[in-house]
Amino acid sequence: MRSAAxxxxxxxxxxxxxxxxxxxxxxxxxxxxxxxSRGTLxxxxxxxxxxxxAPCRIDxxxxxxxxxxxxxxxxxxxxxxxxxxxxxxxxxSSEWPIFIPEYGVAVTTGDDRRSYxxxxxxxxxxxxxxxxxxxxxxxxxxxxxxxxxxxxxQVQTWLGLGRDIRIFAVGERLDWIQPRFxxxxxxxxxxxxxxxxxxxxxxxxWGPRDQIARRLEEGVLPILHAQLVDEDITYEITAFTTMExxxxxxxxxxxxxxxxxxxxxxxxxxxxxxxxxxxxxxxAETNQPEETVLYLRAVAVxxxxxxxxxxxxxxxxxxVPASEWKFDSVRGYGVYKSGRVFSVATLDGKPLPxxxxxxxxxxxxxxxxxxxxxxxxxxxxxxxxxxAQDFAARHxxxxxxxxxxxxxxxxxxxxxxxxxxxxxxxxLHLDLVTYGLEPEGTLTSTIGVYSAIGSESSPIIQFMDxxxxxxxxxxxxxxxLDKQHDDGFIQNFGGYMLxxxxxxxxxxxxxxxxxxxxxxxxxxxxxxxxCRYMQEWRKRNMREDFRGxxxxxxxxxxxxxxxxFHSFMLNGYAYLGFARAAEMLERIDPAESRRWREEADGxxxxxxxxxxxxxxxxxxxxxxxxxxxxTAPPWAEYRGPLALGADGGSxxxxxxxxxxxxxxxxxxxxxxxxxxxxxxxxSFLLRFHNELMTDRNVAFSQPxxxxxxxxxxxxxxxxxxxxxxxxxxxxxxxRQTYTFWEHYFxxxxxxxxxxxxxxxxxxxxxxxxRGDTLSLLLGAxxxxxxxxxxxxxxxVASYFGPLSFxxxxxxxHGRIKAVIECDPARKPKTVxxxxxxPxxxxxxxxxGGTYDPATERVRIENFAGRTNVGLRF
Numbered sequence: 001m002r003s004a005a006x007x008x009x010x011x012x013x014x015x016x017x018x019x020x021x022x023x024x025x026x027x028x029x030x031x032x033x034x035x036x037s038r039g040t041l042x043x044x045x046x047x048x049x050x051x052x053x054a055p056c057r058i059d060x061x062x063x064x065x066x067x068x069x070x071x072x073x074x075x076x077x078x079x080x081x082x083x084x085x086x087x088x089x090x091x092x093s094s095e096w097p098i099f100i101p102e103y104g105v106a107v108t109t110g111d112d113r114r115s116y117x118x119x120x121x122x123x124x125x126x127x128x129x130x131x132x133x134x135x136x137x138x139x140x141x142x143x144x145x146x147x148x149x150x151x152x153x154q155v156q157t158w159l160g161l162g163r164d165i166r167i168f169a170v171g172e173r174l175d176w177i178q179p180r181f182x183x184x185x186x187x188x189x190x191x192x193x194x195x196x197x198x199x200x201x202x203x204x205x206w207g208p209r210d211q212i213a214r215r216l217e218e219g220v221l222p223i224l225h226a227q228l229v230d231e232d233i234t235y236e237i238t239a240f241t242t243m244e245x246x247x248x249x250x251x252x253x254x255x256x257x258x259x260x261x262x263x264x265x266x267x268x269x270x271x272x273x274x275x276x277x278x279x280x281x282x283x284a285e286t287n288q289p290e291e292t293v294l295y296l297r298a299v300a301v302x303x304x305x306x307x308x309x310x311x312x313x314x315x316x317x318x319x320v321p322a323s324e325w326k327f328d329s330v331r332g333y334g335v336y337k338s339g340r341v342f343s344v345a346t347l348d349g350k351p352l353p354x355x356x357x358x359x360x361x362x363x364x365x366x367x368x369x370x371x372x373x374x375x376x377x378x379x380x381x382x383x384x385x386x387x388a389q390d391f392a393a394r395h396x397x398x399x400x401x402x403x404x405x406x407x408x409x410x411x412x413x414x415x416x417x418x419x420x421x422x423x424x425x426x427x428l429h430l431d432l433v434t435y436g437l438e439p440e441g442t443l444t445s446t447i448g449v450y451s452a453i454g455s456e457s458s459p460i461i462q463f464m465d466x467x468x469x470x471x472x473x474x475x476x477x478x479x480x481l482d483k484q485h486d487d488g489f490i491q492n493f494g495g496y497m498l499x500x501x502x503x504x505x506x507x508x509x510x511x512x513x514x515x516x517x518x519x520x521x522x523x524x525x526x527x528x529x530x531c532r533y534m535q536e537w538r539k540r541n542m543r544e545d546f547r548g549x550x551x552x553x554x555x556x557x558x559x560x561x562x563x564x565f566h567s568f569m570l571n572g573y574a575y576l577g578f579a580r581a582a583e584m585l586e587r588i589d590p591a592e593s594r595r596w597r598e599e600a601d602g603x604x605x606x607x608x609x610x611x612x613x614x615x616x617x618x619x620x621x622x623x624x625x626x627x628x629x630x631t632a633p634p635w636a637e638y639r640g641p642l643a644l645g646a647d648g649g650s651x652x653x654x655x656x657x658x659x660x661x662x663x664x665x666x667x668x669x670x671x672x673x674x675x676x677x678x679x680x681x682x683s684f685l686l687r688f689h690n691e692l693m694t695d696r697n698v699a700f701s702q703p704x705x706x707x708x709x710x711x712x713x714x715x716x717x718x719x720x721x722x723x724x725x726x727x728x729x730x731x732x733x734x735r736q737t738y739t740f741w742e743h744y745f746x747x748x749x750x751x752x753x754x755x756x757x758x759x760x761x762x763x764x765x766x767x768x769x770r771g772d773t774l775s776l777l778l779g780a781x782x783x784x785x786x787x788x789x790x791x792x793x794x795x796v797a798s799y800f801g802p803l804s805f806x807x808x809x810x811x812x813h814g815r816i817k818a819v820i821e822c823d824p825a826r827k828p829k830t831v832x833x834x835x836x837x838p839x840x841x842x843x844x845x846x847x848g849g850t851y852d853p854a855t856e857r858v859r860i861e862n863f864a865g866r867t868n869v870g871l872r873f
Contacts, residue, residue: 018042020061020110021092023078024119027104028054032080038065039074039089055116064089071648075639077617078105084616085630086639088646091619098620098628099123102680123626130625132690132720135697140781141722143418143730149696150731155739157214157224158750159241159294161248162405162431163255163438165264166292166375167241169749173212174226174237175201177294177315179375181286182264182433183449186376190336191320198343198373201313202237202298203230214736219421221402222428223395224737230311232304233361238297240398244290244374245385248397250404254437258444258479260285261435265444265451267494271485290382291374297391298369302361312357312369315343327355333383340377344387346370351387405431409467410796412766415789416781419762422729425738426759427467430460430752434476442482443475447756448748452479454490454499455558455573458506459756465513466763468797474519477507481526488526488533497556498570500530501577508580512799515826520584524592527581531596534574538603541566548613550636552606558664559705561653565635569664571607572672575600579673604674610636611666611674615681619646621688629688630681632666641665641692655745656700662693663705670714671707677714686711690720697723702743703732704757710764713779716855718836721779725765729758766791769799772829774822774863776805786838787811801826811838814873818858824865831860835871843871 023034030050034041040063050056065074074089083103091098094112097119106119114122129137158180160167169178177198179186185195211230217223217240226237242248259278262268270278300310315334317325324337332351334343345352347359348368359367370391378386409427414420436443445457457476465473480503484490490500504527511520537554544551550566557563558570578600585593611632618640620628631640641661642651653659667685669675675682689708690697697720699706709724732754733740740758742751765779777791784791791807801823809816816835822828834857837843842853847870849858858869 017064017066018061019064019089019092020059021076021089021107022057022059022110022112023105023107024114024116025050025056025105026116026120028052028056030056030080030105032078032084034058034060035077035079036062037075037077038067038072039063039076057115059110061110062089070645073646075619075646079616082612086617086619087628088619091622096622096626097123099626100620100628100630102684126626128625130623130627130687130691131694131697132687132717133625135720135723136717138719140719140783141726142781142783143416143726146696146726146730147735150698150727151744152730153732153734153741153744155734155737155741156749157239157737157739158429158432159222159224159239160432161241161243161253161292161401162428162433163253163435163443164292165256165261165435167432168292168294168373168375170224170239170294172214173210174214174228175199176318177296177373179294179373182261182435182446183266183451184264188336188376190324190338190340190377191317194319196317196320198315199313199318200296200315200371201311202235202300202369203228203233204311214734216421216425216737217399219417220406220424220428221399222432223398223402232302232306232308233310234301234303235310236299236301238395239294240395241292241294242394242398244293244378244382245389246290248394248401250401251439252401254288255441256435256437257281257285258436258442258482261446262444262451262479262483262492265446265493266449268451269492269494271483274483291376291378293375293386294371294373295391295394296371296373298371299366300359300361300369301366302363305363307360307362310359310361310367312347312352312359312367314345314352314355314357315371315373316355317342329353329355331383332387333380335380336377338377339380341380341383342374342377344372344383346387402428409469411792411794412796413790413792415784415786415791422733422738423759423762426755427463427469429739429750429755430464430759431472433750433752434460434472436475436479441475442478443472444479445476445752447753448742448751450748451493452476453493453496453753454480454502454506455496456753457756458502458509459760460752461506462509463756463759463763465510466760466797468795468802470510470514470797473510473513477503477510480507481523484526484530488529488531490530494560495557496559497554497564498558498567498573500534501554501570501574504530504577504581505573508577508584511580511584513797515801517588521588524585524588527584528592528596531578531581531599534577535599538574538599538606546636548610548636550610552603553610553636561660561664563635563660563664565637566610567635567664568607568611568632568666568674569634569668569672571603572668572674575603575607575674576672578603607669607674611669611681614638614666615684619644621692623687623691629691630684631688632685634660634665641688643692654701655743658693659701662689662699663702665689665693665706667706667708667711670711677711682711682715686715686720694724696727698727698731700744702754703728704754707757709761713764713768714770716778718779721765722781725761725779733758763796766793767796767798767803767805769828774798774800774803774828774831775857776818776820776831776833777807778834780834780836782836782838782840785809785811785816785836798822800828805833807833807835809838811873816871816873818869819867820860820863820869821866822863827863827865829861829863831863831867832857833860833869835869837873841873843873845872846870847872
């Protein structure tokens with residue numbers, strides 16, 4: 001079926017001096033004026049008053065600029081508060097009239113004398129669906145369905161210990177290892193102070209096919225397992241990181257000072273004082289008494305019925321001349337000309353005798369290669385001690401070490417094993433690149449190869465809080481306070497201007513989880529200083545010439561693009577920062593709390609005013625169902641989506657035409673609580689974003705920057721949420737190791753900002769707080785409640801304290817049961833739990849609460865802290 005958007009071009013004249021158009025309303029009452037930009041109003045009055053006329057119609061002749069694209073294209077604005085709208089004159093067509101039912105208005109050609117009601121009937125008679133309507137009419141999305149339709153990316157695996165920046169990257173094909181100081185490859189004097197990557201090989205090498213499968217140990221631990229099948233020989237590979245000589249135990253390890261770790265993140269920013277301190281710490285922090293070491297074991301097994309050869313190639317520095325290193329066949333060492341040892345290798349427990357080995361194996365027999373690769377080369381004396389280490393014992397240590405980190409977190413059991421594993425693996429992925437000194441030092445929650453950012457680190461820290469790791473979250477938040485500028489400004493990365501508000505938001509979220517007033521008192525001076533900085537920033541923009549175009553809003557770039565405007569995203573984060581600061585200060589300093597509550601309300605009011613004005617000035621766009629939808633720009637100064645070019649400019653960035661509009665755009669205002677999820681403007685944002693800027697309801701380029709999935713969830717739109725949820729993770733994460741890329745085209749590996757938002761979206765799917773109501777399983781797929789399935793969350797953190805609940809499906813006997821427990825001292829007033837029947841059937845009886853068949857939720861009023869809920873079908 002052809003859509004309105006596809007057919008629009010069939011009837012639109014490309015050039016015309018004058019065009020006759022008609023604007024028709026459904027009801028009486030429209031008043032206002034018509035304004036023409038880049039054209040003229042050739043006939044008809046600019047002002048109109050249909051207060052007593054129903055239906056209302058005005059006929060106009062508009063002088064067209066004759067340009068159909070870009071900043072010279074003619075625009076017509078109908079200012080009729082509160083429903084002002086704008087359209088490109090080029091878009092006016094009788095075949096596809098501009099039809100906006102929410103405003104009760106349509107625009108068509110002057111020779112089309114149909115009434116609004118007739119136009120409405122014609123549009124609806126086509127039976128078209130918008131993209132979101134199509135999602136609602138389809139079965140619920142699943143991971144398997146998504147995976148069959150989107151990219152299948154593989155990502156290098158990072159192995160480390162957490163807190164310590166000395167990590168290793170292992171290539172997707174297991175054919176290289178890269179020692180890293182977090183975001184930067186390790187440089188060596190033996191390589192003329194250039195980065196060194198080590199090549200290795202199991203099997204015969206690159207051939208016509210790859211049969212490589214990778215997986216984390218137990219599906220979750222940062223211990224890499226791989227299977228490589230090379231015809232008759234199968235290689236089982238295990239790799240992990242540990243210390244050179246010290247035992248690896250829970251709580252052991254020194255870590256790296258957060259400021260030094262910060263300096264090894266791309267895009268980091270220091271004040272002069274911070275740079276001085278960093279430089280003084282750097283030598284000692286990067287020259288510790290022992291190295292971290294990557295352990296790798298490859299077991300070759302002949303699975304055929306006849307003798308066959310197994311092949312191994314020892315690690316070698318790929319960008320160091322052969323004259324500068326050698327393989328010591330007596331000791332099995334890789335040695336630089338300097339005498340330092342970069343690897344220790346054994347074959348079946350004895351020193352590896354050759355750099356390249358071809359081993360004949362009888363059927364069923366095996367050979368074992370073990371490699372120990374220090375983060376930086378060590379002396380021959382230390383290599384002897386390293387060679388004496390027992391691989392199996394070190395492996396057990398590593399496993400126990402990571403188990404210990406999981407023991408301190410909440411437990412989640414889900415019917416979908418992949419998602420359950422990704423929650424645990426994700427928590428450890430975040431921890432692996434959260435650096436700082438143990439046991440109580442400030443931590444930096446880095447993101448891929450980058451340093452921490454107030455915005456991008458927020459889901460990382462908040463998920464740690466959600467999983468009960470409040471100590472780690474608190475220390476990670478301290479990073480933003482320790483690095484705060486003297487004037488209160490918070491900025492740590494790439495000139496981004498939104499970190500102050502975003503950091504305050506995360507600080508406020510931590511307080512919501514913990515209600516730790518002692519901590520709040522401790523950090524309050526810095527919180528207030530940050531609020532005052534944003535307050536002064538706001539005052540500088542309280543200019544009358546900014547009315548409707550950024551009055552009272554903060555200005556500045558929000559991400560990589562150099563766009564120093566009154567961005568809605570920037571101001572949404574500032575609003576969250578003010579609002580959470582006010583909430584946190586309420587019990588410890590009521591007067592200060594009131595001050596910032598008023599500032600938050602003022603910023604929200606000013607942002608909404610500029611947003612409404614911008615939406616009225618922005619051109620409407622067609623949806624696939626024949627309707628048209630108002631739009632909005634990412635900042636108050638522009639007209640409409642940048643990609644449409646209404647005010648000119650070149651806006652392509654980060655691999656997509658729509659990146660600025662989608663990833664940094666006005667849709668943030670729903671997520672940031674400036675717009676209510678259910679108001680009409682929010683519906684418009686979600687609709688035009690979905691039509692113009694998504695594929696399978698997933699954003700382009702760096703999709704987790706778009707926060708539309710959780711907005712769907714807040715509106716009760718389960719199917720659109722699941723469409724976005726599954727297609728995004730299937731397209732961007734490694735399906736075997738659960739590591740995320742930043743972009744579809746690669747860029748930063750181990751991108752924990754993306755992983756953090758996946759984890760927080762999962763948290764929202766499972767539980768979400770709104771006011772004094774706790775909502776459970778708002779986004780859970782129906783298939784999770786098939787017969788015999790169980791959902792259990794144990795001691796996750798919520799705004800109402802520790803939360804546990806269990807849902808058991810006994811659909812074979814027509815029952816679903818749930819038990820919900822919350823801290824009685826902090827319990828919510830109301831709990832609602834969604835319990836969808838896997839086949840969509842409605843319950844005939846509810847126990848423990850009131851059942852709403854439309855939403856499939858059971859509502860428990862006056863929740864006492866523990867309750868049992870049951871549905872009968």
